[in-house]
Amino acid sequence: MSYVTNLKCRECGQEYPIKPLHVCEDCFGPLEVSYDYAKIRAAVSRAAIAARPHNLWRYRELLPVDGEPEAGPFSGFTPLLPARRLGAELGLKKLYIKDDTVNHPTLSYKDRVVSVAITKARDFGFSTVSCASTGNLATAVAAHAARAGLKSVIFMPEGVEAGKIVGSSIYGARVITIRGNYDDVNRLCSEIADKYGWGFVNINLRPYYTEGAKTFGFEVAEQLGWKLPNHIVLPTAGGTILPKVAKAFKELKEVGLVHGGEFKIHCAQAAGAAPVIHALHKNTDLITPVKPDTIAKSIAIGNPADGFYVLRAVRESGGWGEMASDPEIIDAIKLLARTEGIFAEPAGGTTLAVTLKLIAAGRIKADESVVVSITGNGYKTLEAVANSIEPPLVIEARLKDFDAIYESLGDGKRSLKGVA
Amino acid sequence: MPVKVRVPTPLRRFTGGTDEVPAAGESVRAVIEDLEKRHPGMRERLLDDKGELRRFVNIYLNGDDIRFLNQLNSQVKDGDDISIVPAIAGGE
Numbered sequence A: 001m002s003y004v005t006n007l008k009c010r011e012c013g014q015e016y017p018i019k020p021l022h023v024c025e026d027c028f029g030p031l032e033v034s035y036d037y038a039k040i041r042a043a044v045s046r047a048a049i050a051a052r053p054h055n056l057w058r059y060r061e062l063l064p065v066d067g068e069p070e071a072g073p074f075s076g077f078t079p080l081l082p083a084r085r086l087g088a089e090l091g092l093k094k095l096y097i098k099d100d101t102v103n104h105p106t107l108s109y110k111d112r113v114v115s116v117a118i119t120k121a122r123d124f125g126f127s128t129v130s131c132a133s134t135g136n137l138a139t140a141v142a143a144h145a146a147r148a149g150l151k152s153v154i155f156m157p158e159g160v161e162a163g164k165i166v167g168s169s170i171y172g173a174r175v176i177t178i179r180g181n182y183d184d185v186n187r188l189c190s191e192i193a194d195k196y197g198w199g200f201v202n203i204n205l206r207p208y209y210t211e212g213a214k215t216f217g218f219e220v221a222e223q224l225g226w227k228l229p230n231h232i233v234l235p236t237a238g239g240t241i242l243p244k245v246a247k248a249f250k251e252l253k254e255v256g257l258v259h260g261g262e263f264k265i266h267c268a269q270a271a272g273a274a275p276v277i278h279a280l281h282k283n284t285d286l287i288t289p290v291k292p293d294t295i296a297k298s299i300a301i302g303n304p305a306d307g308f309y310v311l312r313a314v315r316e317s318g319g320w321g322e323m324a325s326d327p328e329i330i331d332a333i334k335l336l337a338r339t340e341g342i343f344a345e346p347a348g349g350t351t352l353a354v355t356l357k358l359i360a361a362g363r364i365k366a367d368e369s370v371v372v373s374i375t376g377n378g379y380k381t382l383e384a385v386a387n388s389i390e391p392p393l394v395i396e397a398r399l400k401d402f403d404a405i406y407e408s409l410g411d412g413k414r415s416l417k418g419v420a
Numbered sequence B: 001m002p003v004k005v006r007v008p009t010p011l012r013r014f015t016g017g018t019d020e021v022p023a024a025g026e027s028v029r030a031v032i033e034d035l036e037k038r039h040p041g042m043r044e045r046l047l048d049d050k051g052e053l054r055r056f057v058n059i060y061l062n063g064d065d066i067r068f069l070n071q072l073n074s075q076v077k078d079g080d081d082i083s084i085v086p087a088i089a090g091g092e
Helices: A037-043 A046-050 A056-060 A083-090 A110-124 A136-148 A162-171 A182-195 A207-209 A214-223 A241-254 A275-280 A306-315 A325-338 A345-361 A382-388 A399-406 B009-014 B030-040 B043-044
Strands: A004-009 A031-035 A080-082 A094-099 A129-132 A149-159 A174-179 A231-235 A264-270 A321-322 A369-374 B001-006 B018-023 B057-061 B082-088
Touching: A031 A207, A037 A056, A037 A241, A056 A110, A056 A174, A056 A214, A080 A214, A083 A325, A083 A345, A094 A214, A110 A129, A110 A136, A110 A207, A110 A321, A129 A136, A129 A182, A136 A162, A149 A162, A149 A182, A182 A241, A182 B082, A214 A241, A231 A345, A241 A264, A241 A306, A264 A275, A264 A306, A264 A345, A275 A306, A275 A321, A275 B030, A321 A325, A321 B009, A325 A345, A325 A382, A325 B057, A345 A369, B001 B030, B009 B043, B018 B030, B030 B043, B043 B057
Parallel strands: A094 A369, A129 A149, A149 A174, A231 A264, A231 A369, A264 A321, B001 B082
Antiparallel strands: A004 A031, A080 A094, B001 B018, B057 B082
């Protein structure tokens, strides 16, 4: 049973049928899925959701699918970790990490959006799926398409990390790299999607794809015991996830799964690709595009499609946003790894680095609940930190060589428990 | 100054279904005015009531976003390519 009513233009309200359409013919505004919330309210309960498998489809009434979804049986429902050691360093009592570094099967939040997009691609009868990507989306589309038996063609800017090229091609995807940045790739793909009949997950399937990002917010609320956090910090590139998490929190209230609770939503960008933060700080709605230049390649987008909606969601919630330099991003990646054992990609480093700034500025207080959103895995972006780690010590396989370095290792104490 | 203009699907109802049309003008704004003469209704889709480019429309002159050039006043030469592309696309 579907609770979807139609597609609706976010700007002028014009309605469209459920088809692979993403742009309003009247005003070029983005189309968004509409639901019958009264019907959903009558159909859902915390208990019913709790009894379902641990994947993103446990919130299916609030997703744009009919029938049994075939993609993403193990995608979503990633850990929400209480971060006690990091919290102690930051002076926060209720700090949580929403950890999409372990999303199945491609280790980023993109497994959520692509599960929905591939399900819809099959519904609409596409045989080839495609995307413009900075890498994480590429690997997700390639993997989910493989499992769904669809062909995939992936477009990425030149210079993305090797893990993202290999990690897409391995699934049988045809990878095309474009001489240019992500914004160039995105423009080309818009023109290709318009000319050829492929299902571009983030273009003509975009209204459905973006709905998948809500599951990040649904899970945070459920994992907090059906409560909203006081603060959630999210990275912004194209601007998909942040407004959708705000939408998720509002929907949970609308359908009665969460009762009240105010949240502030904060935006994190890398300083080398921060058009939304510039607009936020200048108190304008006008987002001036930039040419991206940052090690945080997964969020190196200078011309964000949904930047306007990020600004709106941040301002409506009373949240804020900051940007982080490349060295700050690397320091934050190391801090998270060292304190919580989570290896984030630079987008995650950006989010944590910005959280530190929000705390320092007094925008986040010690006793408030805070969720830091880690949306991608550092094992895919080794290049970003490879020169920032302590290189391994190299010794011969002789005990006396080890004796010589022993004092510099560990805590310096002989603590061989159980050894007489 | 004849130029080629690529027209996205939502605007093709004004061009009789054609995806590429000729137009003329010395600036992007002048080209839009010429498009309006040839295909009435186009201007209102591209510009807001203050005459500025709508929020969700991107225009590329020979592949460059005109916001990195001189916006609607960007100069147009004979044989240039102009692409009109909906801004809403993408997501990493």
